[in-house]
Amino acid sequence: MQVSIETTSGLERRLTIGVPADTVEGEIEKRLKDAAKNIRINGFRKGKVPMKIVKQRYGAGVRQEVVGEVISRSFYEAAQKEDVKPAGQPSIQPKQMGEGQDLEFVATFEVYPEVTLGDISGFKVTRESAEITDEDIDNMIETLRKHQATYEVVKRASADGDQVNIDFTGTKDGEEFEGGKAQGHNLVLGSNSMIPGFEDGIVGMKAGDEKTIKVTFPEDYQSEDLKGADVEFAIKVNSVSEQTLPELKKPFFQTFGLEKGGIKAFQKEVKANMERELKNALKGKVKSQVMDQLIESHEVDLPKALVGNEIDVLRNQMMQRFGKQPEGFDAKSMLPDSMFEEEAKRRVALGLIVGEVVKSANIKPEAKAVRSMVEEIAGTYEEPQEVIDYYYSQRQMLAGIESAVLEDQVVEYILEKADVTEATATYDEIMQPKAEK
Incomplete structure (x- = not known):
């Protein structure tokens, strides 16, 4: 040859x-x-x-x-x-x-690019910790009750917590704008699911009332045409429904798979889930800081083929979230590459940089950590051992866990060399950052 x-x-x-x-x-x-x-x-x-x-x-x-x-x-x-x-x-x-x-x-x-690792000892990371209080648990239970709430039509003015059925039309400079119109839309007042000022403007309205309110879109709104724009919404209230929360009794507990033990057992179960979510959130915040600094401190040539493959992965993930697509749905035109390009480039760059850290530091996934992660996942199922056996019988599934463990070990390796500051926070501050609120 x-x-x-x-x-x-x-x-x-x-x-x-x-x-x-x-x-x-x-x-x-x-x-x-x-x-x-x-x-x-x-x-x-x-x-x-x-x-x-x-x-x-x-x-x-x-x-x-x-x-x-x-x-x-x-x-x-x-x-x-x-x-x-x-x-x-x-x-x-x-x-x-x-x-x-x-x-x-x-x-x-x-070909794969050569990655030269920079100095990671200058990384600055804030590692937070938080405790779950009884108040946090009560608030979570209240949230779960609201998710199971029922609504009954009432003949009175709307108040915070009510569900209103409305028709609305939004205009900017007298012209309707895309996405600003709906009929028969159900909205829970106080849910903050609409732009600031919208829900406040409906409070006090009764069925049959019509009103025009003035609001301003946030500066970081996703539509370029509406960022910071002053608009008007013509609103008609079709009905007002009062919220009824389920009682803290067996039927409510059963919806979460709890058959016995009453409120004490339910509180214990809720706390266990909150602890698991808190642990993952805290770990995610540290990992995010480390990964951001890895990206910022390294310039890497990205193979177009790898970026293209990652774009396809991201597009397929979004399509799976959408569910079944209508006949004739053209994913390439409806979900163009440009939607995913930035995130795809970030993923590819991180993969190459993390791979070089793994190689240079000779990091290998620890069997004990892999087992621990599998057991943690299995713990959320009714038959944990069956889930554990399944993971260890499927090489591809186990490889995914090993990859996640390897990333965690890379983060720990970098933290040992970085400037780490410890800080405390509340459960709510960790789980609902200000930007999300």
């Missing part, structure tokens, strides 16, 4: 590969002979079909199959020989592949 390599630009490489004709023709001949043993054609006994006829009938298909396999195999052998690591699939351009001729083709591809 003859190989030559050239750098075309940046991370792109071009391999020109030649494979002797004997290698290709010999494999084709062997497969045709093997096939001839089992071929049945009218007028001939099984295995007695002349090779000339076998070649006429099956030669082209076998040649295509063999050439494809030889190209794939020889490309990866050539890449290994030239000590290059392809990032993504190559683009193959055949130059010569006629019968009896040496096979020659050109493979164009990107």
Whole structure:
């Protein structure tokens, strides 16, 4: 096999590969002979079909199959020989592949970039801690009750906590704007699900009342046309419904899978879930700080193929969240690459940088930590042992856990070298940062 390599630009490489004709023709001949043993054609006994006829009938298909396999195999052998690591699939351009001729083709591809780690000892990280109080537990139970609330129509003015059914039309400078109109929309007052001032303007309105309110969109609103814009909403209230919360009794507890133990057992279960969520949130905040600083302190050339693959992953994840798509749904046009490009680049860059940290520090996923994470996941199911057994019987599932553990170990490795400040916070501050509120 003859190989030559050239750098075309940046991370792109071009391999020109030649494979002797004997290698290709010999494999084709062997497969045709093997096939001839089992071929049945009218007028001939099984295995007695002349090779000339076998070649006429099956030669082209076998040649295509063999050439494809030889190209794939020889490309990866050539890449290994030239000590290059392809990032993504190559683009193959055949130059010569006629019968009896040496096979020659050109493979164009990107390689993984070299990542030079910077000084991580200057990283500054704030590691917070928080305690769950009885008040936090009571607030969480109240929130769970609200999620199970029922509403009954009443003939009075609306108040905070009521659900109103409304029609509304939004205008900016007298013109309706996209997404600012709805009919029969249910809205819980005080839920803060609308822009500031909208829900406040409805409080005190009764069924049949109509009103125009003036509000201002936030400066960080997602629509460029509406950021910081002063608008008006014409609102009509169709009905007002009063909220009724479920009593803290067995039927309510059963909706969360708790059959016995009453309020004490329910509080214990709620606290356990809150502790698990708090632990993950605290760990996530530290990890986010570390990853942000890894990105900020390193410049990495990103292979287009890897970014493209990550865009596809993000698009598929969003489609899964949407559920079943309507017939004719074109994901590429409805969810263009530009929607996911920034996040995809961040993910690819972090993957490359973290990979280099793992390599340079010789970090390997600890079996004990892997087991602990699997058990923590299994603990949220009714039959934990079955979940544990499933993870350890599925290599791909376990590999996902090992990858998560490896990231955690990278974070801990960096924290050992970073400037870490300890701080305390409340449960609410950790779980509902100001920006989210």
